[in-house]
């Protein structure tokens with residue numbers, strides 16, 4: 001199985017924390033749609049006839065696309081790839097786009113899962129982030145989707161935000177669970193260099209919670225999710241039984257995927273390919289049949305480190321048997337030597353022949369992963 005990711009590089013507003021690739025000018029939307037369809041055609045061989053189990057519209061704000069635009073892209077994919085009958089077709093959406101009429105259009109275009117960017121249920125926090133919606137619209141969006149017939153819904157929340165107290169975070173989580181969604185992605189704010197938040201931070205216009213406060217927020221997230229029978233299947237992802245994001249899970253399982261659109265990444269087990277993160281350069285490259293991208297051939301070290309980085313964050317954990325089969329005895333032995341102190345300290349534990357993070361280990365996930373990495377050969 002494999003997946004296709006489509007990057008829609010347009011947004012109404014620039015959120016103050018965001019460093020994804022997007023433009024707030026929709027001027028070239030039509031040209032972009034044509035270029036995306038042409039890229040799908042040009043790269044139809046990339047997945048070597050593997051059947052698609054997921055199609056994911058990310059961005060940017062894919063909910064800005066009309067039904068016709070979505071149908072055109074999905075039609076192009078259907079024309080060139082075999083799609084599983086039960087394929088997950090996800091669209092990232094902003095709450096202000098999800099009217100009842102829009103939900104009908106999305107279903108009509110073939111979308112069967114929504115990932116809704118809620119981020120917070122407090123208007124003052126949404127304003128601070130420069131989001132294009134308010135809290136009421138976020139609740140309404142989820143209700144519209146549910147009453148319209150989409151029940152596979154994920155919402156995104158952010159913690160570690162300026163001025164986010166533990167009480168406010170608790171209230172965000174309570175509201176999220178009350179909405180009866182099947183999936184929750186909760187990310188800790190990271191300040192990226194080229195964002196407004198980074199600028200505000202340098203100017204002293206915002207202050208971030210201290211590390212112990214963010215840890216407390218993460219711990220509350222884990223305990224509230226558990227209380228509501230959500231499975232913590234990846235550091236930032238929680239779901240009801242059987243409702244994991246197939247798209248994200250396929251990334252973490254090393255499945256191949258084709259990334260279409262500016263800034264999209266592709267992976268075929270041998271290399272990673274990165275499309276240019278510039279709308280006009282992308283469109284011109286596709287029009288000239290000379291696509292603008294970079295490619296990285298993966299070394300054995302890259303593959304091993306990626307396996308550690310992705311699997312360690314999941315509830316399935318890292319399998320020494322897979323390391324042995326794929327990377328050899330020496331690498332497997334050294335993995336077990338480095339892992340041992342973390343097992344003794346209670347940060348890693350054995351589960352069905354795999355090493356998984358414990359609750360305390362989840363707080364140290366990045367540090368443990370980087371200790372387990374192998375340095376590339378000079």
Ligand code: SF4
Pocket residue numbers: 010011012013014015018019020022059060061094117
């Ligand atoms: S809507 Fe999403 S992609 Fe667009 S700026 Fe905001 S966070 Fe970034």
